[in-house]
């Protein structure tokens with residue numbers, strides 16, 4: 001299926017590894033020019049080379065912290081009129097909420113709620129003028145099924161989700177959609193480092209910790225960034241113009257409810 005977005009331009013925040021990279025790769029496969037943003041130049045360069053070699057697409061890199069005003073300005077300078085915006089950043093740390101002070105909360109809100117809102121604010125009106133726009137926010141399955149030790153993530157991402165629910169109904173008439181993708185457990189560096197941390201705190205091996213996480217996934221495996229990217233590319237496609245304000249859970253069947 002041709003997704004109908006060849007020649008479009010995308011900013012993929014936090015796009016050098018994991019889920020962001022999966023999205024950048026899938027969009028590039030569809031002929032989208034991608035600008036990927038992350039803090040580490042070496043990883044960005046490596047990922048850009050990999051995407052170019054696999055897809056032949058034009059890939060720009062911006063080495064910046066997307067959670068800062070300067071970082072966002074750098075991303076927008078490299079791609080001032082994106083047709084597609086994938087919002088993503090590192091997730092906040094787990095822990096007991098009693099240990100989180102105000103600064104910790106502000107950091108989580110900045111990264112996982114206010115940064116996506118700022119990026120939307122900077123790009124939305126241009127999309128509306130050009131009569132095409134796709135915004136995808138990478139959030140978490142924890143928005144639908146909150147996890148006690150992820151209080152910072154639950155709070156910040158649910159705030160973003162509420163904001164998007166209101167705004168997305170205002171923009172679709174201009175062919176500008178805003179949707180959220182909610183990953184369950186995906187095989188990425190961050191997720192594997194959490195498994196490693198769990199092994200250490202529980203005094204078990206890495207494989208035991210890994211298997212205990214797999215136990216709750218009906219698919220019997222972790223997700224791959226490529227399959228996450230494929231969903232992102234579809235939601236960004238020309239065919240998805242009747243789709244807005246939705247929260248797409250992609251979790252190998254982990255969430256047990258009907259809706």
Ligand code: NAP
Nearest residue numbers: 014016017018019038039040065066090091185186188190
């Ligand atoms: P990952 O594989 O570790 O990749 C994180 C990416 O984000 C890297 O490219 C990293 O590059 C970049 N990044 C982090 N902080 C950044 C910042 N401030 N500015 C710019 N780039 C930044 O992580 P992932 O597993 O794909 O996770 C992506 C998001 O999905 C996170 O918010 C995570 O909490 C959420 N999530 C993941 C899972 C999962 O199972 N993987 C499940 C639910 C939710 P640099 O470090 O070089 O900046």
